[in-house]
Amino acid sequence: MKPLSACRAIPTLVLALAVAGAAQAQRSSSEVSEASLVPVAISVALPVVLVAGVGSIVVTGVQASAEGTVWVVENLADGVKGSICFAGHVVGGVSVAVGTVITVTAVATGMVLSAAGHVIAFVPNEIGRSLSYNQRVSR
Amino acid sequence: MSRAARWLHAVLGAFAIATSTAWAGQACDAAPPDTLGMTRALGLAERVQQRLDATDAQVVIIARAGQDLRKYGLNWSHLAFAYREGNAATVPAWQAPPGAALFDGPPAPRPQRSTWRIAHKLNQCGTAEAAVFRQGLAEFFLDTPFRYEAAFVVPAPEVQAALMQVLTDDRRLVQWHTPAYSVVAYPWSTRYQQSNQWALETLAGSLDPAASTRERAQAWLQLHDYQPTVLHIDALTRLGGRITRANVAFDDHPNSKRFSDHIETVTVESMFDWLQREQLAGTPTVVR
Numbered sequence: 001m002k003p004l005s006a007c008r009a010i011p012t013l014v015l016a017l018a019v020a021g022a023a024q025a026q027r028s029s030s031e032v033s034e035a036s037l038v039p040v041a042i043s044v045a046l047p048v049v050l051v052a053g054v055g056s057i058v059v060t061g062v063q064a065s066a067e068g069t070v071w072v073v074e075n076l077a078d079g080v081k082g083s084i085c086f087a088g089h090v091v092g093g094v095s096v097a098v099g100t101v102i103t104v105t106a107v108a109t110g111m112v113l114s115a116a117g118h119v120i121a122f123v124p125n126e127i128g129r130s131l132s133y134n135q136r137v138s139r
Numbered sequence: 140m141s142r143a144a145r146w147l148h149a150v151l152g153a154f155a156i157a158t159s160t161a162w163a164g165q166a167c168d169a170a171p172p173d174t175l176g177m178t179r180a181l182g183l184a185e186r187v188q189q190r191l192d193a194t195d196a197q198v199v200i201i202a203r204a205g206q207d208l209r210k211y212g213l214n215w216s217h218l219a220f221a222y223r224e225g226n227a228a229t230v231p232a233w234q235a236p237p238g239a240a241l242f243d244g245p246p247a248p249r250p251q252r253s254t255w256r257i258a259h260k261l262n263q264c265g266t267a268e269a270a271v272f273r274q275g276l277a278e279f280f281l282d283t284p285f286r287y288e289a290a291f292v293v294p295a296p297e298v299q300a301a302l303m304q305v306l307t308d309d310r311r312l313v314q315w316h317t318p319a320y321s322v323v324a325y326p327w328s329t330r331y332q333q334s335n336q337w338a339l340e341t342l343a344g345s346l347d348p349a350a351s352t353r354e355r356a357q358a359w360l361q362l363h364d365y366q367p368t369v370l371h372i373d374a375l376t377r378l379g380g381r382i383t384r385a386n387v388a389f390d391d392h393p394n395s396k397r398f399s400d401h402i403e404t405v406t407v408e409s410m411f412d413w414l415q416r417e418q419l420a421g422t423p424t425v426v427r
Contacts, residue, residue: 107178107181122177130188131277133275134273137313
């Protein structure tokens with residue numbers, strides 16, 4: 001399994017993840033449900049194996065720690081393996097376990113990862129990152 | 140219609156109101172969005188970004204269609220401010236860090252993109268309270284809206300400048316904020332405050348340094364002839380709404396208006412009309 005430290009290869013993306021993590025903490029602490037808090041994970045980094053952008057991958061391993069979560073995945077088309085990295089705990093209502101098949105949909109703002117028709121993660125590109133932010137200003 | 144049927148009709152009507160006017164949140168449902176909804180929301184967010192970038196505005200007033208309000212003659216349900224972050228807030232061209240083994244996303248065009256931030260007030264889980272948030276365009280449209288469309292107006296340059304001072308200052312952004320929330324809050328009372336009302340009063344407070352409180356902001360708005368929308372909501376529907384929803388209240392409305400079924404509240408349409416009439420902003424641009 002790819003070590004979690006490999007997920008820190010692209011530091012510019014950590015900020016976006018910190019935002020997602022803060023949003024989740026806010027939801028659990030205050031039960032704020034402004035639906036605007038995207039109930040999906042935002043990936044820190046995506047392996048080259050997924051860059052083609054469309055198709056399906058299967059989860060072959062899940063590693064969680066205080067630093068974050070890594071899904072080890074395999075491309076169903078060609079068997080190439082890689083890891084998808086998240087800072088903090090992966091959020092969302094769909095649990096991802098070994099054997100979960102994830103559909104990858106490329107959009108102009110990044111990639112949408114879904115399982116059983118529900119979005120489980122969003123992997124933003126530059127444009128996607130410029131569109132995503134969440135901060136509660138008032139108490 | 141039987142008594143039971145009338146009651147059911149009233150309660151359903153109240154639900155429609157409670158989840159529509161100044162709609163700014165939804166029930167505490169953490170279920171993930173479906174793929175189509177997510178991609179449509181992200182697509183709209185990007186199109187809005189492009190349209191906003193094409194203007195020379197630094198601040199716009201933007202609306203979304205969170206709920207179907209057409210039976211009230213309204214096309215939009217929720218208002219927010221959007222502002223361009225930083226003077227040169229463009230997205231830099233991505234470059235892979237040396238030795239990076241991972242790639243952060245699919246290849247994408249490299250147009251110069253501004254980062255726009257949304258400032259708005261959101262109701263919390265249908266409760267009687269709301270809070271002010273600063274968000275991205277993606278979050279703004281990820282509320283599973285009724286229509287994936289937006290409308291914005293560009294304020295006059297001096298209005299933009301005044302708003303920018305407030306939107307980028309956390310303390311001032313909540314200066315006219317009241318947590319107590321009712322979706323049909325009366326525009327000339329400070330007991331409750333709905334989302335569009337927060338935006339309206341914040342705008343007034345931004346334009347006049349003397350309008351430093353909600354009361355003074357409302358006085359300024361009356362002086363400048365702001366006219367709220369009048370919703371016709373009968374007594375049975377009002378009663379059903381008050382009983383079944385924590386975020387619906389009518390006790391801030393004057394009895395004379397309430398008991399004649401005239402419920403005045405702040406809507407997107409009333410604000411757009413007033414801004415244009417007072418020459419504070421231009422005509423709305425719709426993004427689909």
